[in-house]
Amino acid sequence: MVEISPAARQYLRDLLAKQEEGCGIRMFVAQPGTPNAETCIAYCRPGEQQDDDKPVQYEGFTAWFETRSEPYLVDAMVDFQEDRLGGQLTIKAPNARVPSVDENSPLEDRINYVLYNEINPGLAAHGGQVTLEEVVEDTVAVLQFGGGCQGCAAVDITLKQSVESSLLAQVPELTAVRDVTDHTVTEHAYYR
Numbered sequence: 001m002v003e004i005s006p007a008a009r010q011y012l013r014d015l016l017a018k019q020e021e022g023c024g025i026r027m028f029v030a031q032p033g034t035p036n037a038e039t040c041i042a043y044c045r046p047g048e049q050q051d052d053d054k055p056v057q058y059e060g061f062t063a064w065f066e067t068r069s070e071p072y073l074v075d076a077m078v079d080f081q082e083d084r085l086g087g088q089l090t091i092k093a094p095n096a097r098v099p100s101v102d103e104n105s106p107l108e109d110r111i112n113y114v115l116y117n118e119i120n121p122g123l124a125a126h127g128g129q130v131t132l133e134e135v136v137e138d139t140v141a142v143l144q145f146g147g148g149c150q151g152c153a154a155v156d157i158t159l160k161q162s163v164e165s166s167l168l169a170q171v172p173e174l175t176a177v178r179d180v181t182d183h184t185v186t187e188h189a190y191y192r
Contacts, residue, residue, distance in 0.1 A: 001065060002027060002073050004058060008080040011089060013060040022046040026053065028066035029073065029096045034112050034131075037096040039076065041089070068106055072096045107173055108132060111141050114170050119163055123149055126190040130163055133180060141167060141177045151186030155179070 004012070016023050026044035031037050044064050049055070053064040065073065076093040101113045111132050120129045128149030133142040143163065149155055164177045 001056070001070065002063070002076040002078060004063070004078045005080065007082075008078045008089060009058055009060070011080040011087065012058075016043075016061050019043060020045060024049075024055075024062035024064060026064040026066070027069070027073065027076075027078075029069040029093065031112075032069055032072040032096060033098070033101065033109050034116050035097055037072065037093075039073070039091045039093040039096050041078070041091065068109075071105075072098075107135055107139070107171065110171050111135070111167060111174070114167055115163075118170075119166055122162065123147075123158070126152070127188065128152070128158075128190065135174075136178075139173050139175045141171075141174055143177055143179055143181075145179060145181040145183075148188055148190035150181055151183045151189035153189070153191040155181070155183060 012025060016025070023046070024044045025041050026049060027039070027041050029037055029039050044062075049064040050066065052067040054067060054070075056063045056065060072095050073093055074095050076091065076095070078089065078091050080087055080089050101109050103110075105113075115130055115132060123129055126148040128145065128147040130143050130145050130149065133144050135141055143159075145152075145155060145159075149158065152158070159177070159179050167177055168174055
């Protein structure tokens, strides 16, 4: 799934040798499939892995990969380049920001796909965007508007006629959407 170069493996072994016995690494993508996606590597001490993480044994350490991140880690590469200051570990994950969703994808990923590929391009014309904050128990998508949408006089129309209707049509498990934006802040609002 993820290629870790020999130089990166050695660098990681050296780092892990300074940690407690059995410490490995955990790799995941935060906010996968969105423009804000960030590929992360962290220490994974014994017992810190998640129940559905998949272990991969490398020479001298175990790497745990978050199951949800797997489609976004396809073709990922971890490398290490030495320089005068010691060196730098780099992660290239070309699919981290590319939406890779289908009907079996997690609910959050399918919501983000609709937001970032269908709704936000239209809102960008007014300098706005909407992001998913969370999905609460009763399958309500909690959204945050920003940019020109925050404090905009037309945000209720945008929420009902564009965002909510698109999300409910394309993500049938959703029961509703809720806006948690503080719309009293109007300095960047498109319509006041």
